[in-house]
Amino acid sequence: MNNKLFYKKNGTGIPLILIHGFTGSHESFETSVRYLRQYFKVITIDMIGHGKSFDKNPNNYTFERSVQLIKDILIELNIKKTNLLGYSLGGRLALHFAINSSILINKLILCSTSPGIKDKSKRRDRQNSDSYLVNILLDQGIGGFVNYWESLSIWEPEKKLSNKIKKTMRKIRLNQNPLGLINSLNSQGQGIQRFLLKNLTKIQNKTLIFAGEKDNKYIKNSYxxxxNIKDSKVQIVPNSGHNLILENPIYIATKTKDFILKE
Incomplete structure (x- = not known):
């Protein structure tokens, strides 16, 4: 990885960084980017362990290091302040970034985001389920893992998507490096991550929080x-489950554009 995250730029103007979720990549935002690049300098990144940002050293997968790697992108592009959107795992990274460096953010957008798990028993359960995913990756490789991953109930709403979108999404997942996903689960999984709720008061940025209307767990997380974020609001996304950026990308893009430019 050469101590850098892979990123791609599209458009000009006000900067907007987009961070994908677990098993995703910068390509996950392709539809949204086609719209957003008309209004912003859009920077899509590959999170560590994903896409073209593979790192074989498991010690490099902490949220703290990922925050620094995004700061490095800002320095490289001479960006003093950016808008930041994160989806799922990317949303949790965005929360870490905002808690650590609120001053570098203009507006914050969170999609299907959790602050972590407070209950110790539920944290252990999540650690066990993430360990199970790690074992599938070790035993069956990326193909077997993706087959299992796509069978989980959280992705049920994806079945209504066009075959073209589902094929693209599956290709992104199958192109992942198994070791990268293992390291990500072991260092950035919800069972490992510290519970962030009490730290959110540090975030002074205007914040928009998206949750799919069929994603009850994350609706609760969003509220x-x-x-705990003073200047924030929740937007429920119609006809959508967890994977908002693929199920309803233009809705997310237009609401994000209006939030940044008009509010």
Whole structure:
């Protein structure tokens, strides 16, 4: 990885960084970027362990290092302040970034984001389920893992998507490096991550929080986050489950554009 995250730039103007979720890549935002690049300098990154940002050293997968790697991108592009959107795992990274470096953010957008798990028993359960995913990656490789991953109930709403979108999404998942996903689960999984809710009061940025109307767990998470970030609001996304950026990309893009430019 050469101590850098892979990123791609599209458009000009006000900067907007987009961070994908687990098993995703910068390509996950392709539809949204086609719209957003008309209004912003859009920077899509590959999170560590994903896409073209593979790192074989498991010690390099902490959220703290990922925050620094995004700061390095800002320095490289001479960006003093950026808008930041994160989806799922990318949303949790965006929360870490905002808690650590609120001053570098203009507006914050969170999609299907959790602050972590407070209950110790539920944290252990999540650690066990993530360990199970690691074992599938070790035993069956990326193909077997993707087959299992796509069978999980959280992705049920994806079945209504066009075959073209589903094929693209599956290709992104199959192109992942198994070791990268293992390291990501072991260092950035929800069972390992510290519970962030009490730290969210440090975030002074205007914040928009998206949750799919069919994603009850993350609707609850979104309102928990909203209660702890002073200047924030929740937007429920119609006809959508967890994977908002693929299920309803133009809705997310237009609401994001309006939030940044008009509010």
């Amino acid at each position: 928990e986050i909203q209660k």
